[in-house]
Amino acid sequence: MAMSTARTPDRPMRADARRNYERLVGEARTSFAEHGTDASLEDIARQAEVGIGTLYRHFPNRHALMNAVFQEALASLLARSHELAEAEQPCRALVEWLGAIVTHAGEYRGLAQALMSASGDTTSALAQCNVPLRQAGARLLARAQASGSVRADVSIDDLLQLTNAIALAAEQTPSDPGLADRLLMLTLQGLKSGAAAPGPRGD
Template sequence: MARSTAQAPPRPMRADARRNYERLLGEARTSFAEHGTDTSLEDIARRAGVGIGTLYRHFPNRHALLNAVFQEALADLLQRSRDLAESASPCRALTEWLRAVITHAGEYQGLSRALMSASNDESSALSECSGPMREAGARLLARAQEAGDVRSDVSIRDLLQLTNAIALAAEQSPDDPRLADRLLMLTLTGLRAPTSASAPQGGCTS
Protein backbone atom coordinates (compact mmCIF):
# COMPACT_ATOMS: atom_id res chain seq x y z
CA MET A 1 0.00 0.00 0.00
CA ALA A 2 1.43 3.36 -1.07
CA ARG A 3 2.36 5.71 1.72
CA SER A 4 0.60 9.09 1.61
CA THR A 5 2.87 12.06 0.92
CA ALA A 6 0.42 14.56 2.38
CA GLN A 7 1.90 16.53 5.25
CA ALA A 8 0.14 16.61 8.58
CA PRO A 9 -1.09 20.02 9.67
CA PRO A 10 1.26 21.82 12.08
CA ARG A 11 0.65 21.15 15.73
CA PRO A 12 -0.90 23.99 17.72
CA MET A 13 1.59 25.71 20.01
CA ARG A 14 1.56 25.15 23.72
CA ALA A 15 0.53 28.21 25.69
CA ASP A 16 4.08 28.99 26.82
CA ALA A 17 5.44 28.59 23.29
CA ARG A 18 2.72 30.88 21.96
CA ARG A 19 3.62 33.52 24.57
CA ASN A 20 7.28 33.33 23.59
CA TYR A 21 6.36 33.59 19.91
CA GLU A 22 4.23 36.68 20.47
CA ARG A 23 6.88 38.32 22.68
CA LEU A 24 9.53 37.72 20.05
CA LEU A 25 7.33 39.18 17.31
CA GLY A 26 6.55 42.23 19.42
CA GLU A 27 10.19 42.87 20.23
CA ALA A 28 11.19 42.29 16.60
CA ARG A 29 8.68 44.89 15.38
CA THR A 30 10.00 47.41 17.91
CA SER A 31 13.66 46.67 17.20
CA PHE A 32 13.24 46.74 13.43
CA ALA A 33 11.44 50.08 13.67
CA GLU A 34 14.07 51.61 15.96
CA HIS A 35 17.27 50.06 14.61
CA GLY A 36 16.47 48.59 11.18
CA THR A 37 16.11 45.01 9.98
CA ASP A 38 19.81 44.23 10.57
CA THR A 39 19.40 44.61 14.33
CA SER A 40 20.90 41.87 16.49
CA LEU A 41 18.71 38.78 16.86
CA GLU A 42 20.39 38.14 20.20
CA ASP A 43 19.17 41.54 21.41
CA ILE A 44 15.63 40.76 20.25
CA ALA A 45 15.68 37.48 22.15
CA ARG A 46 17.09 39.13 25.28
CA ARG A 47 14.44 41.86 25.25
CA ALA A 48 11.75 39.22 24.80
CA GLY A 49 13.07 37.42 27.88
CA VAL A 50 14.06 34.23 26.07
CA GLY A 51 17.26 32.61 24.88
CA ILE A 52 18.52 32.83 21.33
CA GLY A 53 17.79 29.11 20.94
CA THR A 54 14.10 29.80 21.57
CA LEU A 55 14.14 32.49 18.88
CA TYR A 56 15.71 30.10 16.37
CA ARG A 57 13.18 27.39 17.19
CA HIS A 58 10.41 29.73 16.13
CA PHE A 59 12.33 31.58 13.39
CA PRO A 60 15.22 29.61 11.84
CA ASN A 61 16.82 32.73 10.34
CA ARG A 62 16.40 36.49 9.97
CA HIS A 63 14.24 36.24 6.84
CA ALA A 64 11.84 33.91 8.65
CA LEU A 65 11.45 36.52 11.40
CA LEU A 66 11.02 39.30 8.83
CA ASN A 67 8.38 37.25 7.04
CA ALA A 68 6.40 36.83 10.26
CA VAL A 69 6.71 40.50 11.24
CA PHE A 70 5.48 41.80 7.89
CA GLN A 71 2.50 39.50 7.38
CA GLU A 72 0.11 42.22 8.57
CA ALA A 73 1.58 44.78 6.18
CA LEU A 74 1.44 42.19 3.39
CA ALA A 75 -2.25 41.62 4.06
CA ASP A 76 -2.85 45.37 3.77
CA LEU A 77 -1.06 45.52 0.41
CA LEU A 78 -2.96 42.52 -0.92
CA GLN A 79 -6.26 44.04 0.17
CA ARG A 80 -5.26 47.33 -1.46
CA SER A 81 -4.62 45.52 -4.74
CA ARG A 82 -8.09 43.94 -4.56
CA ASP A 83 -9.67 47.32 -3.86
CA LEU A 84 -7.95 48.77 -6.94
CA ALA A 85 -8.63 45.81 -9.23
CA GLU A 86 -11.83 47.26 -10.69
CA SER A 87 -10.65 50.87 -10.94
CA ALA A 88 -11.86 52.74 -14.00
CA SER A 89 -8.23 53.77 -14.59
CA PRO A 90 -5.94 50.71 -14.60
CA CYS A 91 -2.93 53.00 -14.97
CA ARG A 92 -3.83 55.02 -11.89
CA ALA A 93 -4.60 51.84 -9.95
CA LEU A 94 -1.15 50.44 -10.71
CA THR A 95 0.50 53.71 -9.73
CA GLU A 96 -1.35 53.93 -6.41
CA TRP A 97 -0.46 50.36 -5.53
CA LEU A 98 3.22 50.83 -6.35
CA ARG A 99 3.27 53.91 -4.14
CA ALA A 100 1.85 51.79 -1.33
CA VAL A 101 4.53 49.14 -1.93
CA ILE A 102 7.28 51.77 -1.73
CA THR A 103 5.81 53.20 1.46
CA HIS A 104 5.68 49.72 3.00
CA ALA A 105 9.26 48.89 1.97
CA GLY A 106 10.47 52.18 3.45
CA GLU A 107 8.86 51.69 6.86
CA TYR A 108 11.83 49.77 8.25
CA GLN A 109 15.45 50.53 7.45
CA GLY A 110 16.91 47.62 5.51
CA LEU A 111 13.59 46.06 4.50
CA SER A 112 13.83 47.11 0.86
CA ARG A 113 17.29 45.55 0.62
CA ALA A 114 16.04 42.32 2.19
CA LEU A 115 13.07 42.17 -0.19
CA MET A 116 15.35 42.72 -3.19
CA SER A 117 17.69 39.92 -2.10
CA ALA A 118 14.78 37.55 -1.50
CA SER A 119 12.97 38.24 -4.78
CA ASN A 120 15.16 35.83 -6.75
CA ASP A 121 15.71 33.33 -3.93
CA GLU A 122 12.82 30.91 -3.68
CA SER A 123 14.47 29.25 -0.67
CA SER A 124 14.21 32.45 1.38
CA ALA A 125 11.40 32.65 3.93
CA LEU A 126 10.66 36.11 2.55
CA SER A 127 9.61 34.49 -0.73
CA GLU A 128 6.34 33.77 1.11
CA CYS A 129 5.79 37.53 0.88
CA SER A 130 7.21 37.91 -2.62
CA GLY A 131 4.92 35.34 -4.25
CA PRO A 132 1.57 36.87 -3.20
CA MET A 133 2.95 40.35 -3.92
CA ARG A 134 3.90 39.37 -7.46
CA GLU A 135 0.48 37.80 -8.07
CA ALA A 136 -1.34 40.89 -6.77
CA GLY A 137 0.82 43.28 -8.76
CA ALA A 138 0.66 41.14 -11.90
CA ARG A 139 -3.11 41.51 -12.02
CA LEU A 140 -2.90 45.30 -11.83
CA LEU A 141 -0.06 45.39 -14.35
CA ALA A 142 -1.98 43.17 -16.78
CA ARG A 143 -4.99 45.53 -16.68
CA ALA A 144 -2.75 48.53 -17.41
CA GLN A 145 -1.13 46.62 -20.29
CA GLU A 146 -4.51 45.55 -21.69
CA ALA A 147 -5.61 49.21 -21.56
CA GLY A 148 -2.59 50.13 -23.68
CA ASP A 149 -0.97 52.26 -20.96
CA VAL A 150 2.06 50.09 -20.20
CA ARG A 151 4.47 48.31 -22.50
CA SER A 152 3.73 44.62 -22.97
CA ASP A 153 7.32 43.57 -22.23
CA VAL A 154 7.23 44.80 -18.62
CA SER A 155 7.19 42.06 -15.98
CA ILE A 156 5.92 42.40 -12.43
CA ARG A 157 9.14 40.86 -11.08
CA ASP A 158 11.21 43.64 -12.67
CA LEU A 159 8.71 46.29 -11.60
CA LEU A 160 8.82 45.20 -7.96
CA GLN A 161 12.60 45.16 -8.04
CA LEU A 162 12.48 48.76 -9.28
CA THR A 163 10.07 49.81 -6.54
CA ASN A 164 12.28 48.24 -3.88
CA ALA A 165 15.29 50.01 -5.39
CA ILE A 166 13.37 53.29 -5.20
CA ALA A 167 12.54 52.63 -1.54
CA LEU A 168 16.21 51.88 -0.86
CA ALA A 169 17.32 55.09 -2.59
CA ALA A 170 14.80 57.09 -0.55
CA GLU A 171 15.99 55.40 2.66
CA GLN A 172 19.54 56.53 1.89
CA SER A 173 18.41 60.12 1.17
CA PRO A 174 16.28 61.04 4.21
CA ASP A 175 16.72 64.78 3.54
CA ASP A 176 14.81 64.50 0.24
CA PRO A 177 11.25 63.38 1.13
CA ARG A 178 10.06 63.72 -2.49
CA LEU A 179 12.78 61.51 -3.97
CA ALA A 180 10.72 58.31 -3.99
CA ASP A 181 7.82 59.94 -5.81
CA ARG A 182 10.11 61.54 -8.41
CA LEU A 183 11.86 58.24 -9.09
CA LEU A 184 8.53 56.44 -9.36
CA MET A 185 7.29 58.98 -11.89
CA LEU A 186 10.47 58.55 -13.94
CA THR A 187 10.05 54.78 -13.83
CA LEU A 188 6.41 54.90 -14.87
CA THR A 189 7.15 57.30 -17.72
CA GLY A 190 9.63 54.73 -19.02
CA LEU A 191 6.93 52.05 -18.88
CA ARG A 192 4.61 53.97 -21.18
CA ALA A 193 3.34 52.07 -24.19
CA PRO A 194 4.41 53.89 -27.39
CA THR A 195 0.82 54.09 -28.66
CA SER A 196 -0.80 54.93 -25.32
CA ALA A 197 -3.69 57.29 -25.97
CA SER A 198 -4.87 57.64 -22.38
CA ALA A 199 -1.70 59.31 -21.09
CA PRO A 200 0.22 60.66 -24.12
CA GLN A 201 2.41 63.06 -22.19
CA GLY A 202 3.30 61.16 -19.07
CA GLY A 203 2.61 57.48 -19.58
CA CYS A 204 1.32 55.61 -16.54
CA THR A 205 1.86 58.49 -14.11
CA SER A 206 -1.63 59.39 -12.95
Protein backbone atom coordinates in the same frame (compact mmCIF):
# COMPACT_ATOMS: atom_id res chain seq x y z
CA MET B 1 8.67 43.62 -0.29
CA ALA B 2 7.93 39.79 0.32
CA MET B 3 5.64 37.79 3.13
CA SER B 4 3.65 33.58 4.20
CA THR B 5 4.29 32.45 7.65
CA ALA B 6 7.77 32.09 9.12
CA ARG B 7 7.47 28.46 10.19
CA THR B 8 4.15 26.71 10.55
CA PRO B 9 4.11 23.82 13.03
CA ASP B 10 2.44 20.54 12.11
CA ARG B 11 0.18 20.94 15.15
CA PRO B 12 -1.10 23.97 17.07
CA MET B 13 1.38 25.66 19.41
CA ARG B 14 1.05 25.25 23.14
CA ALA B 15 -0.15 28.39 24.91
CA ASP B 16 3.32 29.20 26.26
CA ALA B 17 4.93 28.69 22.87
CA ARG B 18 2.31 30.93 21.27
CA ARG B 19 3.02 33.65 23.84
CA ASN B 20 6.75 33.41 23.16
CA TYR B 21 6.13 33.56 19.40
CA GLU B 22 3.96 36.66 19.72
CA ARG B 23 6.41 38.38 22.08
CA LEU B 24 9.28 37.71 19.68
CA VAL B 25 7.36 39.08 16.69
CA GLY B 26 6.30 42.16 18.66
CA GLU B 27 9.82 42.89 19.88
CA ALA B 28 11.24 42.26 16.40
CA ARG B 29 8.77 44.70 14.88
CA THR B 30 9.84 47.39 17.36
CA SER B 31 13.56 46.67 16.94
CA PHE B 32 13.39 46.60 13.15
CA ALA B 33 11.54 49.93 13.13
CA GLU B 34 14.05 51.55 15.52
CA HIS B 35 17.32 49.96 14.42
CA GLY B 36 16.70 48.49 10.97
CA THR B 37 16.32 44.91 9.85
CA ASP B 38 19.88 44.07 10.93
CA ALA B 39 18.94 44.61 14.58
CA SER B 40 20.52 42.15 17.00
CA LEU B 41 18.55 38.91 17.31
CA GLU B 42 20.06 38.41 20.76
CA ASP B 43 18.66 41.77 21.85
CA ILE B 44 15.26 40.89 20.41
CA ALA B 45 15.22 37.61 22.37
CA ARG B 46 16.31 39.39 25.55
CA GLN B 47 13.58 42.04 25.18
CA ALA B 48 11.03 39.26 24.62
CA GLU B 49 12.32 37.61 27.84
CA VAL B 50 13.25 34.35 26.10
CA GLY B 51 16.53 32.68 25.25
CA ILE B 52 18.12 32.91 21.82
CA GLY B 53 17.46 29.16 21.44
CA THR B 54 13.73 29.82 21.74
CA LEU B 55 13.96 32.48 19.04
CA TYR B 56 15.70 30.06 16.68
CA ARG B 57 13.17 27.30 17.41
CA HIS B 58 10.45 29.60 16.09
CA PHE B 59 12.53 31.37 13.44
CA PRO B 60 15.49 29.43 12.03
CA ASN B 61 17.05 32.58 10.55
CA ARG B 62 16.64 36.34 10.30
CA HIS B 63 14.58 36.18 7.10
CA ALA B 64 12.05 33.88 8.78
CA LEU B 65 11.61 36.42 11.59
CA MET B 66 11.32 39.29 9.10
CA ASN B 67 8.70 37.31 7.20
CA ALA B 68 6.60 36.94 10.36
CA VAL B 69 6.94 40.63 11.23
CA PHE B 70 5.74 41.77 7.81
CA GLN B 71 2.62 39.59 7.59
CA GLU B 72 0.38 42.46 8.73
CA ALA B 73 1.84 44.81 6.15
CA LEU B 74 1.50 42.13 3.49
CA ALA B 75 -2.19 41.74 4.27
CA SER B 76 -2.62 45.51 3.94
CA LEU B 77 -0.84 45.59 0.57
CA LEU B 78 -2.93 42.71 -0.72
CA ALA B 79 -6.13 44.39 0.45
CA ARG B 80 -5.08 47.59 -1.31
CA SER B 81 -4.49 45.67 -4.53
CA HIS B 82 -8.09 44.43 -4.40
CA GLU B 83 -9.36 47.96 -3.85
CA LEU B 84 -7.43 49.20 -6.88
CA ALA B 85 -8.54 46.34 -9.12
CA GLU B 86 -11.55 48.32 -10.33
CA ALA B 87 -9.90 51.74 -10.57
CA GLU B 88 -10.81 53.80 -13.62
CA GLN B 89 -7.16 54.37 -14.57
CA PRO B 90 -5.41 50.99 -14.42
CA CYS B 91 -1.92 52.38 -15.01
CA ARG B 92 -2.19 54.90 -12.19
CA ALA B 93 -3.72 52.22 -9.98
CA LEU B 94 -0.68 50.02 -10.59
CA VAL B 95 1.75 52.80 -9.77
CA GLU B 96 -0.25 53.77 -6.67
CA TRP B 97 0.06 50.19 -5.45
CA LEU B 98 3.80 50.17 -6.14
CA GLY B 99 3.98 53.38 -4.14
CA ALA B 100 2.32 51.62 -1.19
CA ILE B 101 5.11 49.02 -1.32
CA VAL B 102 7.72 51.79 -1.27
CA THR B 103 6.00 53.35 1.75
CA HIS B 104 5.97 50.04 3.60
CA ALA B 105 9.60 49.30 2.82
CA GLY B 106 10.54 52.74 4.10
CA GLU B 107 9.27 51.87 7.56
CA TYR B 108 12.19 49.49 8.15
CA ARG B 109 15.74 50.45 7.25
CA GLY B 110 17.35 47.65 5.30
CA LEU B 111 14.11 45.99 4.19
CA ALA B 112 14.35 47.08 0.55
CA GLN B 113 17.90 45.77 0.28
CA ALA B 114 16.93 42.51 1.96
CA LEU B 115 14.00 42.00 -0.40
CA MET B 116 16.20 42.65 -3.43
CA SER B 117 18.84 40.23 -2.16
CA ALA B 118 16.30 37.53 -1.35
CA SER B 119 14.32 37.81 -4.60
CA GLY B 120 16.44 35.22 -6.40
CA ASP B 121 16.68 32.80 -3.45
CA THR B 122 13.67 30.50 -3.52
CA THR B 123 14.73 28.93 -0.19
CA SER B 124 14.50 32.25 1.67
CA ALA B 125 11.47 32.76 3.90
CA LEU B 126 11.60 36.43 3.01
CA ALA B 127 11.46 35.66 -0.70
CA GLN B 128 8.19 33.84 -0.03
CA CYS B 129 6.71 37.23 0.78
CA ASN B 130 7.07 38.10 -2.88
CA VAL B 131 4.79 35.28 -4.01
CA PRO B 132 1.45 36.86 -3.01
CA LEU B 133 2.79 40.34 -3.84
CA ARG B 134 3.84 39.16 -7.27
CA GLN B 135 0.43 37.59 -7.88
CA ALA B 136 -1.41 40.74 -6.77
CA GLY B 137 0.84 42.98 -8.84
CA ALA B 138 0.57 40.72 -11.87
CA ARG B 139 -3.23 41.10 -11.80
CA LEU B 140 -2.99 44.90 -11.68
CA LEU B 141 -0.37 44.89 -14.42
CA ALA B 142 -2.39 42.56 -16.66
CA ARG B 143 -5.43 44.81 -16.31
CA ALA B 144 -3.38 47.88 -17.18
CA GLN B 145 -1.87 46.13 -20.19
CA ALA B 146 -5.29 44.91 -21.35
CA SER B 147 -6.53 48.50 -21.25
CA GLY B 148 -3.69 49.53 -23.56
CA SER B 149 -2.30 51.97 -21.01
CA VAL B 150 0.85 49.98 -20.16
CA ARG B 151 3.44 48.57 -22.53
CA ALA B 152 3.17 44.85 -23.24
CA ASP B 153 6.87 44.22 -22.59
CA VAL B 154 6.69 45.20 -18.89
CA SER B 155 6.95 42.31 -16.39
CA ILE B 156 5.86 42.27 -12.77
CA ASP B 157 9.24 40.91 -11.69
CA ASP B 158 10.99 43.93 -13.19
CA LEU B 159 8.47 46.27 -11.58
CA LEU B 160 8.95 44.79 -8.12
CA GLN B 161 12.74 45.01 -8.44
CA LEU B 162 12.38 48.61 -9.60
CA THR B 163 10.07 49.37 -6.68
CA ASN B 164 12.56 47.96 -4.18
CA ALA B 165 15.32 50.00 -5.85
CA ILE B 166 13.23 53.16 -5.45
CA ALA B 167 12.65 52.34 -1.78
CA LEU B 168 16.38 51.77 -1.30
CA ALA B 169 17.25 55.06 -3.02
CA ALA B 170 14.78 56.91 -0.81
CA GLU B 171 16.18 55.23 2.30
CA GLN B 172 19.71 56.27 1.39
CA THR B 173 18.68 59.88 0.63
CA PRO B 174 16.69 60.96 3.72
CA SER B 175 17.42 64.62 2.95
CA ASP B 176 15.17 64.39 -0.13
CA PRO B 177 11.72 63.26 1.07
CA GLY B 178 10.19 63.75 -2.37
CA LEU B 179 12.61 61.43 -4.16
CA ALA B 180 10.41 58.32 -4.09
CA ASP B 181 7.41 60.20 -5.49
CA ARG B 182 9.49 61.64 -8.34
CA LEU B 183 10.93 58.26 -9.20
CA LEU B 184 7.45 56.73 -9.15
CA MET B 185 6.23 59.42 -11.55
CA LEU B 186 9.12 58.57 -13.87
CA THR B 187 8.05 54.94 -13.59
CA LEU B 188 4.52 55.94 -14.58
CA GLN B 189 5.83 57.69 -17.69
CA GLY B 190 7.99 54.71 -18.63
CA LEU B 191 5.12 52.26 -18.21
CA LYS B 192 2.78 54.01 -20.60
CA SER B 193 2.14 52.24 -23.87
CA GLY B 194 3.35 55.21 -25.90
CA ALA B 195 6.80 55.12 -24.26
CA ALA B 196 9.64 53.78 -26.36
CA ALA B 197 11.03 50.43 -25.31
CA PRO B 198 14.74 50.51 -24.42
CA GLY B 199 17.04 49.51 -27.27
CA PRO B 200 20.18 47.40 -27.08
CA ARG B 201 22.94 48.73 -24.85
CA GLY B 202 24.88 51.43 -26.65
CA ASP B 203 21.90 52.74 -28.67
